[in-house]
Structures are given as C-alpha cells and as structure tokens.
Amino acid sequence: MQSNAVGWFEVPVTDMERAIKFYETVLDIKLDRNQMGPLDMAWFPMIDESYGSAGSLVCHPNFQKPSAEGVVIYFTARSGELNNELSRVEGAGGKVLQPKTKISxxxxxxxxxxxxxxxxxxxHSKG
Structure with missing residues (x-):
C-alpha cells in the first residue's frame, strides 16, 4: 500500500480559542475541538482522504511549544487562489512573512x- 509520507501533524498552541479563531478564519474551515484530560486538541477537517494529511492544533502544558523555527507545515489554500487566504492572515492575528511566491x-x-x-x-495553492 502506498501513502503520503506524513500521516498526522500537530501544531502547538498556547491559547486554543485564539488559535482556533485564526485557522478557521484564514482557511475558511471549521475545526473539531476535543478535550482529552489535560490535552486540548482541535482537529482539522478531513475533506478528501486521498489528498493531504490529517492533523490538529494541540495545547498541553507539558508538551510542544509554538515556534517560528523548525518544521514548516504547508496548508492547502482551499479557495484555489492563495491570495484569498493571505488576505485574512493579519486580521486574524497573524503576520505574512513571504507573500505569494511562484514555486514552478x-x-x-x-x-x-x-x-x-x-x-x-x-x-500552498496551484493557482
């Protein structure tokens, strides 16, 4: 059986409410929040199981901490036009570091x- 290299990802957060609002606003999606004892998760929706990978926001006092260094996760711009999602980043509390740039x-x-x-x-977007 062949599959994508990434099977699951977790984005560390310190303020789950703020993080949920950010990702729901920018990506125009609804996250599914799940409290598991001290572990607070908000799962990204699985739209198409044949493309991409599932993942979650995760908040736990003793685990991961947010960082601007290290691994970078690429979220698919569901609108198909990256500038749509980018236009919502700053209003949702984020900052654009590199504008839309052609890969190839x-x-x-x-x-x-x-x-x-x-x-x-x-x-990431194709268009």
Missing part, C-alpha cells in the same frame, strides 16, 4: 506566515 509551473505557489501563536507555517 508544475507545483504552483506558496507563502510563509506566522500564526496567532507564533508558529511559522505556509500556505
């Missing part, structure tokens, strides 16, 4: 941003 004709476009929690993440 084959791979489309990307942009880097800092989310409401201080994580460096990216957006």
């Amino acid at each position: 004709d084959e791979y489309g476009f990307m942009a880097l941003l800092i989310d409401s929690e201080g994580n460096r993440v990216a957006l």
Whole structure:
C-alpha cells in the first residue's frame, strides 16, 4: 500500500480559542475541538482522504511549544487562489512573512506566515 509520507501533524498552541479563531478564519474551515484530560486538541477537517494529511492544533502544558523555527507545515489554500487566504492572515492575528511566491509551473505557489501563536507555517495553492 502506498501513502503520503506524513500521516498526522500537530501544531502547538498556547491559547486554543485564539488559535482556533485564526485557522478557521484564514482557511475558511471549521475545526473539531476535543478535550482529552489535560490535552486540548482541535482537529482539522478531513475533506478528501486521498489528498493531504490529517492533523490538529494541540495545547498541553507539558508538551510542544509554538515556534517560528523548525518544521514548516504547508496548508492547502482551499479557495484555489492563495491570495484569498493571505488576505485574512493579519486580521486574524497573524503576520505574512513571504507573500505569494511562484514555486514552478508544475507545483504552483506558496507563502510563509506566522500564526496567532507564533508558529511559522505556509500556505500552498496551484493557482
């Protein structure tokens, strides 16, 4: 069986309410919040199981901490036009670090941003 290299991802947050609002606003999605003892998670929706990977925001006092260094997660711009999602970043409490930039004709476009929690993440679109 073949599958994508990434099976699950977690984005660390310190303020779950603020982080949920940020990602729901920028990505125009609804997250599913789940409290598991001291572990607070907000799962990203699985729209199409054949494309991409599932993941969650995660808040726990003893685990991950937000960071602008290290691994970068690329979120798919569901609108198909990266500038739509980018236009909502600053109003939702984030900061655009790199505007829409062409990767190649084959791979489309990307942009880097800092989310409401201080994580460096990216957006990707074909158009």
